[in-house]
Amino acid sequence: xxxxxxxxxxxxxxLCSQASAEPLYGIAMHGxxxxxxxxxxxxxxxxxxxxxxxITYGVVGTFDNLNPxxxxxxxxxxxxxxxxxxxxxxxxxxxxxxxxEPFTMYGLLAQTVEWDENRTFIQFNLNPAATxxxxxxxxxxxxxxxxxxxxxxxxxxxxxxxNSIAKLEKVGERSVRFTFNDKADRETPMILxxxxxxxPKHAIDPSTFDQTSLSPPLGSGPYKVKSVNPGxxxxxxxxxxxxxxxxxxxxxxxxxxxxTVDYFxxxxxxxxxxxxxxIDIYSDGSPGHWADAYNFSAVASGAVVKDVxxxxxxxxxxxxxxxxxxxxxxxxxVREGLSLAFDFEWVNKNLxxxxxxRTESYWxxxxxxxxxxxxxARERELLGPIIKRIDPDVLDGTYRLxxxxxxxxxxxxxxxxxxxxxxxxxxxxxxxxxxASGRQxxxxxxxxxxxxxxxxxxxxxxxxxxxxxxAIRTVDDSQYQRRTISxxxxxxxxxxxxxxxxxxxxxxxxxxxARDHEGSENYAGIADPDVDTLIAQMLxxxxxxxxxxxxxxxxxxxxSGHYVVPLYHIDQQWVARRKRIGHPDVLPxxxxxxxxxxxxxxx
Numbered sequence: 080x081x082x083x084x085x086x087x088x089x090x091x092x093x094l095c096s097q098a099s100a101e102p103l104y105g106i107a108m109h110g111x112x113x114x115x116x117x118x119x120x121x122x123x124x125x126x127x128x129x130x131x132x133x134i135t136y137g138v139v140g141t142f143d144n145l146n147p148x149x150x151x152x153x154x155x156x157x158x159x160x161x162x163x164x165x166x167x168x169x170x171x172x173x174x175x176x177x178x179x180e181p182f183t184m185y186g187l188l189a190q191t192v193e194w195d196e197n198r199t200f201i202q203f204n205l206n207p208a209a210t211x212x213x214x215x216x217x218x219x220x221x222x223x224x225x226x227x228x229x230x231x232x233x234x235x236x237x238x239x240x241x242n243s244i245a246k247l248e249k250v251g252e253r254s255v256r257f258t259f260n261d262k263a264d265r266e267t268p269m270i271l272x273x274x275x276x277x278x279p280k281h282a283i284d285p286s287t288f289d290q291t292s293l294s295p296p297l298g299s300g301p302y303k304v305k306s307v308n309p310g311x312x313x314x315x316x317x318x319x320x321x322x323x324x325x326x327x328x329x330x331x332x333x334x335x336x337x338x339t340v341d342y343f344x345x346x347x348x349x350x351x352x353x354x355x356x357x358i359d360i361y362s363d364g365s366p367g368h369w370a371d372a373y374n375f376s377a378v379a380s381g382a383v384v385k386d387v388x389x390x391x392x393x394x395x396x397x398x399x400x401x402x403x404x405x406x407x408x409x410x411x412x413v414r415e416g417l418s419l420a421f422d423f424e425w426v427n428k429n430l431x432x433x434x435x436x437r438t439e440s441y442w443x444x445x446x447x448x449x450x451x452x453x454x455x456a457r458e459r460e461l462l463g464p465i466i467k468r469i470d471p472d473v474l475d476g477t478y479r480l481x482x483x484x485x486x487x488x489x490x491x492x493x494x495x496x497x498x499x500x501x502x503x504x505x506x507x508x509x510x511x512x513x514x515a516s517g518r519q520x521x522x523x524x525x526x527x528x529x530x531x532x533x534x535x536x537x538x539x540x541x542x543x544x545x546x547x548x549x550a551i552r553t554v555d556d557s558q559y560q561r562r563t564i565s566x567x568x569x570x571x572x573x574x575x576x577x578x579x580x581x582x583x584x585x586x587x588x589x590x591x592x593a594r595d596h597e598g599s600e601n602y603a604g605i606a607d608p609d610v611d612t613l614i615a616q617m618l619x620x621x622x623x624x625x626x627x628x629x630x631x632x633x634x635x636x637x638x639s640g641h642y643v644v645p646l647y648h649i650d651q652q653w654v655a656r657r658k659r660i661g662h663p664d665v666l667p668x669x670x671x672x673x674x675x676x677x678x679x680x681x682x
Contacts, residue, residue: 102191102204106174108182108269108580109623123179123667124331124675130317132678133337134660136165137349137358140556141310141342144291148276150234150598151291157313158340160296161276165340166333166674168315169298173203173222174272175328179667182580184272185328188217188299194268201268202256210322211279211299222255223247224280232289235598236587240275243267264618266582299323301333312341331663334677344556346528356382359660360673363653365530366434373655381658388652390670393577394436394443398643399524399538400573404566404594404604407522414641416499419492420541421644424485430533435647439480441634442577444650449631449638452476458628461616465609465632470639478638480645487537488544496545512546521548522569527559531572534646564598573602575643579668581630585614589637603642610636 105112120126138158144151147161159168174184174192186192189203209217226247229237241247243263250256257271282297295304301324302315315338323329341358343349350368353361354375363369369385377383399421401408408414423437440450453476459466472478483489497507505512505520512520524535532553539549554562562568575588584600586593591606593599613633620626637643652670656662661679662671 100193100195100202102193104191105183105185106192106194106269106272107180107184108266108582109620109626112177112183112185113180114177114185118185118327120327120330121177121179121667121675123663123665123672125663125677126331128331128334128661128677129682130334130677131336131681132334132659133339134335134359134676134678135339135341135357136360137341137343137352139343139346139349141344142313143309144293145296145304145307145313146288146292148229148233148237149289149291151289157307159302159313159315159338164673165338167276167300168302168333168338169296169300169304170276170278171299171323172273172275173277176273177328177667178669178672181578181668182269182582184269186326187323187328188277189272192272198259198263198265198268200256200258201271202250202254203272205253205255206323206326207253208322208326209299211282212297212303212318212320213282214320215279215281217277217299218280219249219251219253219255221280222277223249224283225276225278228278228283228285228288229275232285235593235596236583237275240271264583264615265621266618270583301329302338305337310342312339314339332672332674334675336681353655356657359657361655363655366432366649367430369653370432370434378655384656384658386654386656386662386671388654388666388671389650390652390666391668392670393445393447393579394438394440394648394650395577396438396441396575396643397646397648398438398572399535399570399646400602400643401641402566402569402571402602402604403642405522405569407520407569410503411639411641412499413503413505413520416496416503417542417547418641418644419481419496419499420545420547421538421646422483422485422487422489422492422541423480423647424483425487426534426537427647428485430537431647435649437480438645438648439478439638441575441637442581442630443648445577445579447577447579447581447627447630447634449473449476449634450478452631454631454635455628457624458632461628462613462632462635465612465636468609468639469635473635473638487541493541493544500545507546510546511548519546519548521550523550523552524570524572525559525562525568526551526553526572527556528553534572538644563602566597566602566604571602572646573643581633582618585617585633589642590614605640605642607640610640 104116142157145157159165161170171188173189175187177183188209190206191204193202226241230241244257245260246258248256279297293307301321303318305314305316307313317336352358401414427433427435440448442448443450454474481492483492504514526532526535535551542549588600589605589610591611593601594604594606613636617629617633620629659680662676
């Protein structure tokens with residue numbers, strides 16, 4: 080009887096907390112939203128910009144599908160349909176993320192939200208003005224339909240959104256409540272708000288949803304598909320009747336009447352098109368290219384402008400990824416030894432105009448990084464028994480990658496690499512690095528561009544000095560995507576972007592659950608309970624301090640695991656644009672935001 084009374088009391092407390100939840104205009108992962116309830120626009124947009132004109136983007140690749148939410152779309156979906164870089168032009172989410180705060184959401188399709196302190200539920204209250212492009216209202220039934228359809232027919236991560244939901248229910252005419260189960264964490268409501276498209280129930284046939292299609296879809300977003308030339312281009316036209324054009328989170332964005340995305344088979348062809356004036360913006364990631372390739376007349380005349388932006392972002396991690404599904408990379412000492420063989424100093428000087436800094440942490444240049452920071456008592460307690468797996472120098476903050484003499488054959492560094500490979504079961508015999516059975520250590524690096532191939536060649540040259548045999552295979556985009564999705568590679572180059580609010584995406588990159596899931600971003604093939612534990616601690620952190628310590632611990636674990644050969648980073652963003660394309664003066668935390676740019680000739 081006493082147990083029953085306790086259970087009833089706890090349920091009553093839960094009901095009271097839910098019933099007393101106040102509608103909120105915005106929510107933040109940690110703390111409160113930076114903007115007040117009566118904010119008029121995000122601080123990094125021009126709220127007075129005049130809409131009009133056009134822009135043409137260029138991308139490398141192809142497409143034969145307009146549905147980005149199904150497994151078949153992962154290789155060939157048209158850009159812009161669901162695309163944070165250009166803006167979600169056709170489909171929308173329940174809330175809009177501010178790019179000037181680590182992880183904060185403001186009202187979009189949902190005008191307000193409600194949750195309790197422990198985040199046991201979240202309720203989205205739809206904006207009564209929200210409509211689909213055909214004028215039909217966006218309803219609570221649409222929200223429920225979207226989550227259930229994506230669960231049944233969608234691809235990861237959309238298919239997994241309801242895994243952490245105990246109950247999904249309609250509340251009144253315009254609200255939907257998600258009650259969480261024990262699989263949820265504190266980030267779960269943020270993901271529901273920001274990363275799931277809401278689809279029109281009245282315009283979708285569930286039986287054919289998982290099939291590719293080139294039919295223009297119906298959305299609630301600011302643009303509609305005007306024309307499609309499969310594999311070559313797609314044109315979006317701004318909807319003059321877009322329901323959300325005056326809500327604060329959308330003011331100053333979606334400024335072009337027409338947006339064209341043209342497709343190219345190679346990066347060099349795309350750049351040539353930009354030089355000719357067919358493409359309006361070119362985002363450049365190569366120091367050598369940025370320094371040397373802009374000596375054409377449009378730059379000299381001022382018709383093309385080169386912009387340098389300095390966001391306040393963590394470095395992320397660009398590197399050669401070991402596929403630990405392969406037996407040759409199962410030993411951490413082997414991975415560490417092979418990592419030391421990459422001569423950053425030679426590469427930076429000879430291939431990159433000395434423009435880069437070496438990356439030594441997944442969150443370098445931020446307070447979340449463990450680099451140069453000794454683990455304090457709080458973090459050591461958080462690590463618990465996992466602390467034994469953290470390299471001592473990573474734990475005490477003295478970890479540094481070796482600095483070579485830049486010759487490409489630094490004997491001191493190569494000697495350390497040999498010692499580590501010996502600890503991993505290899506030895507040099509007749510000039511070859513062989514295991515106990517006499518098999519040479521050999522693997523293939525798969526690349527997808529000339530720049531990647533150049534880096535791989537430089538890396539191979541040093542590895543060959545150790546007696547390691549390395550093949551390099553450069554493949555076209557479609558083959559690269561196909562083999563990446565199925566994890567059919569020994570080593571590839573990948574960039575792991577980092578934010579100031581890392582969360583559930585880390586499960587997809589490093590979690591055991593993603594290891595064997597085709598199409599996941601667990602390129603390294605990690606299935607490690609200790610890694611899972613550290614991710615879970617990061618996702619459950621309630622305070623900013625606990626979150627920082629959890630990310631640092633996770634960073635130490637990734638560094639000590641030597642899953643990636645760290646390469647380099649820059650703290651700048653380089654963009655060349657036609658002079659008529661304007662952008663706001665204020666740069667947000669996350670860097671430039673293309674949806675807030677405009678056509679100055681329309682002003």
